[in-house]
Amino acid sequence: MEIRKVGVVGCGLMGSGIAEVSAKAGFDVVVREIDQGAVAAGRNRVEKSLARAVARGKLEESSRDEALARTIFTTSLEKMVGCDLIIEAIVESLEAKNELFTQLDGICSQDAIFASNTSSLTVTDMAAATSRPDRFVGLHFFNPVPVMKLVEVVRTIATSQETFDAAFAFAGAVGKTPIAAKDNSGFVVNLLLVPYMLDAIRQVERGVATIEDIDKAMTLGCGYPMGPFALGDFVGIDTLYRVAEIMYEEYREERYAPPPLLKRLMSMGRYGRKTGAGFYDWTPEGPVALKL
Ligand code: CAA
Numbered sequence: 277m278e279i280r281k282v283g284v285v286g287c288g289l290m291g292s293g294i295a296e297v298s299a300k301a302g303f304d305v306v307v308r309e310i311d312q313g314a315v316a317a318g319r320n321r322v323e324k325s326l327a328r329a330v331a332r333g334k335l336e337e338s339s340r341d342e343a344l345a346r347t348i349f350t351t352s353l354e355k356m357v358g359c360d361l362i363i364e365a366i367v368e369s370l371e372a373k374n375e376l377f378t379q380l381d382g383i384c385s386q387d388a389i390f391a392s393n394t395s396s397l398t399v400t401d402m403a404a405a406t407s408r409p410d411r412f413v414g415l416h417f418f419n420p421v422p423v424m425k426l427v428e429v430v431r432t433i434a435t436s437q438e439t440f441d442a443a444f445a446f447a448g449a450v451g452k453t454p455i456a457a458k459d460n461s462g463f464v465v466n467l468l469l470v471p472y473m474l475d476a477i478r479q480v481e482r483g484v485a486t487i488e489d490i491d492k493a494m495t496l497g498c499g500y501p502m503g504p505f506a507l508g509d510f511v512g513i514d515t516l517y518r519v520a521e522i523m524y525e526e527y528r529e530e531r532y533a534p535p536p537l538l539k540r541l542m543s544m545g546r547y548g549r550k551t552g553a554g555f556y557d558w559t560p561e562g563p564v565a566l567k568l
């Protein structure tokens with residue numbers, strides 16, 4: 277089960293990073309987005325991140341050029357044919373993901389491995405929609421992908437040992453530290469991280485402290501690189517909201533329920549850094565927190 281060519285579907289925050297680390301590691305990469313505008317935005321994300329690595333002296337210019345030359349950006353799903361591993365990083369919706377995997381299942385070779393980068397859905401629910409549940413695995417990367425070292429490799433009850441081993445080895449080959457996780461909603465990290473982030477929102481709603489002060493508390497008091505609100509804006513309010521809904525639906529425990537303030541941000545289209553505003557307004561002068 278040799279992986280040489282990698283397909284990445286979705287080139288937003290996560291897909292762009294997964295494409296970048298795969299190309300830097302020497303894999304041929306095909307990236308699919310929904311339209312030409314999204315292709316241009318996705319390519320720009322990869323190029324900017326590679327330029328940043330060159331500027332910081334972490335990557336040779338020639339390696340950047342080679343990585344880009346190994347990467348094809350397209351709107352055509354048919355270009356996924358011939359990929360040995362296809363990693364999905366589209367919106368966190370089971371319906372959207374299953375529509376995609378059903379299409380891919382119809383055109384890709386039976387040998388190809390399918391992987392999802394889902395944050396909170398169960399991989400089983402996607403694998404079951406295809407004719408290859410044995411060749412279906414979770415590959416959960418972390419944001420920002422070029423920096424975060426962990427990948428959760430998720431095995432369902434149907435994933436073959438061969439598939440799991442190939443996915444585990446792939447995560448290592450792109451420079452990450454893989455861990456094995458069972459296919460429960462949230463795997464390991466989000467099972468702990470998501471309730472923490474949602475709880476921070478509830479504390480603000482209760483008036484315990486301001487958004488800035490809770491962020492200061494967790495960065496200065498605990499040494500976290502970002503407080504929970506800056507992290508929410510970094511992850512994406514839309515993604516965090518969908519993740520909370522999915523985990524709440526799965527466990528029916530209040531700690532996973534999306535708090536009202538998160539819903540209000542969704543209604544206002546304040547999706548975080550990606551739209552310029554979330555818990556903070558991300559102004560050129562610096563972040564300005566919502567006053568509640
Ligand atoms: N892409 C590529 N590289 C990046 C980057 C990006 N978006 N952002 C930062 N970097 C690199 C920088 O180039 C820099 O590298 P060097 O030190 O080698 O020069 C390094 O990261 C540190 O960057 P900065 O000095 O600019 O900024 P920082 O010290 O504030 O770090 C951060 C930025 C790495 C994002 C840090 O704030 C951090 O670790 N934040 C927490 C991230 C986190 O918790 N991620 C998990 C989110 S949850 C998730 O992913 C799962 C899910 O399913 C929702």
Ligand code: NAD
Nearest residue numbers: 286287288289290291308309310365366368394395419511
């Ligand atoms: P994002 O909104 O930044 O990007 C999603 C991209 O997918 C968009 O560019 C969209 O145009 C594209 N897309 C949608 N449908 C498509 C299709 N059928 N074909 C091709 N492209 C399509 O989202 P993201 O933050 O990159 O999240 C992607 C996935 O990764 C989600 O499942 C999310 O839960 C998971 N994830 C997110 C984070 C995070 O911190 N944001 C971390 C780990 C995992």
